[in-house]
Amino acid sequence: MTTWFRTYYEDEDLWLHFEADDEGWATRQVEVRGQDSRPVAAASRAEVLHLRDHAGPAAMGHYERQYGILAEGPLDGWQDQPRAAEISAEEFERLWAEARQALGGSA
Template sequence: MTTWFRTYYEDEDLWLYFEADDEGWAARQVEVRGQDSRPVKAASLEEVLHLRDHDDLAAMFRYERQFGVLAEGPMDGWRDQPEAAEISAEEFERLWTEARRALGNSA
């Protein structure tokens, strides 16, 4: 079952928002700086896999510079993180749309 949740990374004042797939891996990730609510990451596993399979390393580097690097590995233990909470799919979609617009929506 897909889940959507957020955590807070106090050391860098970042809100991390995740859409996790059935196996608990990040399918999409948004990071928003707490100080000014500026999005700094909006990465998608589907896009990363497409680039890996259909493009070159330079395209992957451009993607990572523009949208950030997606978290790897299962998201186990997220409930133990600071400010952890489940969020709705609608809230995640709103954040995703805003972050992609701010970071330049082309992948």
Template structure:
């Protein structure tokens, strides 16, 4: 079952928002700076896997520079985090769309 949630990472002052699969692994991830609400990450597992299978290391580096690095492995245990909450699929899509627009606005997409 797909779940969508967000949690606050105090050390970096970031909201981390996840779309997670049945194994609670990140399928898509958005990170937003709490200070100014600016997205800093909008990474997708499907895109990362595509690049790993069809592109070179330079393309992967460009992707990570633009969209950030996707969390690897399970992201479970989020429910115990302070300020963590489940969000709707629609809310995640809104955050995702906004983050991708912001992070893609300076140049063409690398994928």
């Protein structure tokens, strides 16, 4: 079952929004600076895996500079993180679309 949630990384004033699969791995991730609500990342596991399998390191580097780096490993214990909360699929989709547009890509 897919879940959507957010956590807050206080040291960076950064909101992290995740879409996670039934095993707790991030399928998509959006990061937004708290101070100015500016998106700084919007990475997708499907895109990362496609680049890994079909493109070279240069393409992966370009992707990471444009969209950021996707969390690796299961996101266990997210509920214990500061300001953690489940969010709706609709809220995540809105954030995803806004972040991808701001970072110069399609949703």
